[in-house]
Amino acid sequence: MDLYEKLLEVSRLFRIEYDYLGYETIQMGNVNRTYKVNFMLPEGKPKSFLVQNVNTYAFRNPVGLMENIDKVTEHIRRKKPGQTALHFHHTADRKTYVIDGENFWRMTNYVPSVTYNVVKDLDIVRNAGMAFGEFQTELMDFDIHELIETIPGFHNTRKRYESLGEAIRLDPVGRVAQVGPEIRWLMEVQDLACKLTDLQMAGELPLRVTHNDTKINNVLFDPQTNQGMVVIDLDTVMPGLMGHDFGDAIRFAGNFVEEDCPDYEKAGVDLEVFRAFAQGFLSQTAQSMTRKELDTLSLSCFALTAELCVRFLDDYIRGDKYFKINSPDHNLVRTRCQIALAKDMLEKMARMEQIVRECAAQL
Numbered sequence: 001m002d003l004y005e006k007l008l009e010v011s012r013l014f015r016i017e018y019d020y021l022g023y024e025t026i027q028m029g030n031v032n033r034t035y036k037v038n039f040m041l042p043e044g045k046p047k048s049f050l051v052q053n054v055n056t057y058a059f060r061n062p063v064g065l066m067e068n069i070d071k072v073t074e075h076i077r078r079k080k081p082g083q084t085a086l087h088f089h090h091t092a093d094r095k096t097y098v099i100d101g102e103n104f105w106r107m108t109n110y111v112p113s114v115t116y117n118v119v120k121d122l123d124i125v126r127n128a129g130m131a132f133g134e135f136q137t138e139l140m141d142f143d144i145h146e147l148i149e150t151i152p153g154f155h156n157t158r159k160r161y162e163s164l165g166e167a168i169r170l171d172p173v174g175r176v177a178q179v180g181p182e183i184r185w186l187m188e189v190q191d192l193a194c195k196l197t198d199l200q201m202a203g204e205l206p207l208r209v210t211h212n213d214t215k216i217n218n219v220l221f222d223p224q225t226n227q228g229m230v231v232i233d234l235d236t237v238m239p240g241l242m243g244h245d246f247g248d249a250i251r252f253a254g255n256f257v258e259e260d261c262p263d264y265e266k267a268g269v270d271l272e273v274f275r276a277f278a279q280g281f282l283s284q285t286a287q288s289m290t291r292k293e294l295d296t297l298s299l300s301c302f303a304l305t306a307e308l309c310v311r312f313l314d315d316y317i318r319g320d321k322y323f324k325i326n327s328p329d330h331n332l333v334r335t336r337c338q339i340a341l342a343k344d345m346l347e348k349m350a351r352m353e354q355i356v357r358e359c360a361a362q363l
């Protein structure tokens with residue numbers, strides 16, 4: 001069966017009975033396969049749905065993940081009736097997915113919108129911060145125990161370091177000799193990089209519902225106003241820390257260069273982007289944040305960046321088993337670029353903390 005027919009079959013299983021017009025492939029995103037599937041309503045108006053083929057290699061527990069997503073989107077919808085929100089469709093037997101062989105399908109409402117991969121426009125960055133902040137606050141009264149930890153230890157930085165240590169001992173492809181300076185630096189900053197994890201373990205930071213993939217292309221924006229409309233890509237929603245979402249967003253959007261830029265000296269955190277994102281995020285969250293959460297937001301940017309350095313280097317040493325690579329040294333380039341960013345964050349830490357205080361005080 002070709003994709004044209006498959007998408008029709010899946011839509012029928014999700015009980016969409018309108019006349020089928022066909023599908024368009026959405027190129028944005030690099031984990032799942034995403035399609036806009038088009039129908040004609042009886043009154044002659046077109047209507048689209050979003051169908052995704054979930055990457056079950058990346059997400060090993062897709063059923064658990066869909067349970068999380070269903071609960072979270074349901075909660076958000078109850079909070080803002082009548083406003084744009086994600087809604088996952090159910091099959092006749094009340095499932096939010098259709099499994100056929102290797103494929104795991106889901107369907108949601110299609111939101112006419114724009115998405116941006118790289119953004120330097122500070123208004124859009126601020127609006128993205130606002131959207132992710134709003135996502136946090138909408139879920140503040142959600143019972144965290146209802147969520148399955150679909151990727152256990154995802155942001156346990158201590159565990160990530162342990163894995164790196166093991167990779168170094170095993171040295172399975174003989175690459176350790178090449179990366180002495182990177183290993184030394186990461187070991188030097190280990191305690192600071194793990195501080196968020198340690199505070200979490202000590203119960204000093206509250207567990208929240210976190211998104212865990214706070215890239216700007218996971219916000220749908222209004223094409224006219226560029227206001228954030230809805231946060232998407234909820235595959236990694238799990239219990240976590242406020243700083244995980246804030247820190248990873250800055251790591252991604254705040255860097256002067258892309259995450260794998262080989263001109264390492266150009267990597268660094270753009271404080272204007274940092275300020276814009278912090279303004280948006282804090283405008284939604286500052287009221288309900290604890291003092292400690294606020295005080296560790298800037299540290300979280302460093303911690304998340306260092307954690308990713310550890311993961312890239314771990315994968316490089318183990319022979320590129322996890323991250324997709326475009327060249328044999330891709331993971332090494334990523335490691336070095338993220339180390340350069342992390343070093344710059346350390347130098348600018350006092351400025352970043354100052355900006356967070358200013359943003360919180362302006363509210």
Ligand SMILES: Nc1ncnc2c1ncn2[C@@H]1O[C@H](COP(=O)(O)OP(=O)(O)O)[C@@H](O)[C@H]1O
Pocket residue numbers: 026028029030031032033034050086108109110111112113115217218220232233234
């Ligand atoms: N409900 C939706 N309405 C309109 N466009 C969407 C919707 N969900 C996703 N998209 C588009 O599809 C892209 C990929 O979706 P996403 O869930 O982020 O997949 P991935 O996990 O592959 O990043 C998004 O960047 C966005 O452009």
Ligand SMILES: [Mg+2]
Pocket residue numbers: 029030217218233
């Ligand atoms: Mg995405």
